[in-house]
Amino acid sequence: MENILRKLDLTSLRLFVAVCQENSIARAAEREFIAPSAVSRRIADMESLIGLPLITRHTRGVTATPAGQTVLRHARQIIGDVEAMGADLSRFYEGVKGHVRVVANLSAIVQFLPEDVAAFQRLFPDVDIDLEEQHSPDVLKLVRERAADFGICNQIAGADGLEQLPYRRDRLAVMLPSGHPKAAARQLSLQDIAGETFVGLRENSALTQLLAARAADMGRTLSVKIRVASLDALCRMTHAGLGIAVMPQQVAELYLQALDVVVRPLSDDWARRQLCIVFPSHAQLSATAGSLVKFLAQQG
Secondary structure, three states, X not given: OHHHHHHOOHHHHHHHHHHHHHOOHHHHHHHHOOOHHHHHHHHHHHHHHHOOXXXXXXXXXXXXXXXXXXHHHHHHHHHHHHHHHHHHHHHHHHOOOEEEEEEEOHHHHHHOHHHHHHHHHHXXXXXXXXXXXXXXXXXXXXXXXXXXOEEEEEOOOOOOOOEEEEEEEEEEEEEEEOOOOOOOOOOEOHHHHOOOEEEEXXXXXXXXXXXXXXXXXXXXXXXXXXXXXXXHHHHHHHHOOOOEEEEEHHHHHOOXXXXXXXXXXXXXXXXXXXXXXXXXXXXXOOHHHHHHHHHHHOOO
């Protein structure tokens, strides 16, 4: 039996099924676009391999022997399983089934990705998405190392050699305790708040680096009293009166009902930021990852 498993091939099984269905080698050969002699040779090889006759030839055609009926039953099941496997695999090539690894920065995850990923999964429920939060510089690093299929981050330096597609735009705002002297302003610039005490994200975040660079352009250094890892912690530190914070406006506004704070837009031009989808190349994206990239790029 081990010899059968090694040597019996799908083409022979398919031809044998055709012969049994047509009760004729000639008609099976015509149906399968192959010479009758080739069909006969395939069946003779199967009989030699199995050691039993599989068909009986007579004037009206052929019929399967009892051993042939057993082979026919299993052959149909094997061919059906292979066809089902092919149908399932075709869904991977079409991008409707599979697994995608995505790394994204905090701004994208908090502001936009929950709703966008949910909308994608309603269309493609068989796609599994592994989403990991990273700071923008680390997003670029992981994409370059192929540790993720693609990433989403702010448009920052260091993306040379990677493909980029626009994803979403956001705007930075200032969160202040409601009793802060500048809380009455309708909007604020970095120049207006540069002398304040800040709470901020960790130094490797794109937002922290952006604020430091813009302050340096003015010849200033921001006074950051506390650094935290999440936007939620940033908001709570501001609520506690430990300093003011700069963060995406859409995130800040989520906390207005829960915390004693106010949110004022940053008026500086650079406070309007572009989020991008980054990946090595279209050719290196799987069909599934490509489907998600295309979907997300259409949401902006």
